[in-house]
Amino acid sequence: MNEFLDHIDWLFFAPFVLYFFFLAPMLICIYLYDQLNPQLLIKLNVDRSKVAHVAIGLYTVMYLLAWLIV
Structure with missing residues (x-):
């Protein structure tokens, strides 16, 4: 029972x-x-929203990996 509660706490x-x-x-x-340097993302032709979406995707992957490991 204690292991179950530990798993729920982690989730x-x-x-x-x-x-x-x-x-x-x-x-x-x-x-x-x-x-500080707005020209860099323009030179790379990258929008801030795309970078945010990639960061959220990485967060999701990290969460799923952590959930599977524990």
Whole structure:
């Protein structure tokens, strides 16, 4: 029974950990870098929304991997 509760705790806790330590810093760095050097993303022909979608996709993959490992 205790293992089941540990697994449930991880399912509810993991998204917050991955968000605050993986996705949020990545999105903040992309946003700040774009504010400081807006020409780079234009030169690379990359839109900020595309970068955000990739970051969210990576977050989803990391969450699924963490869920499968634990």
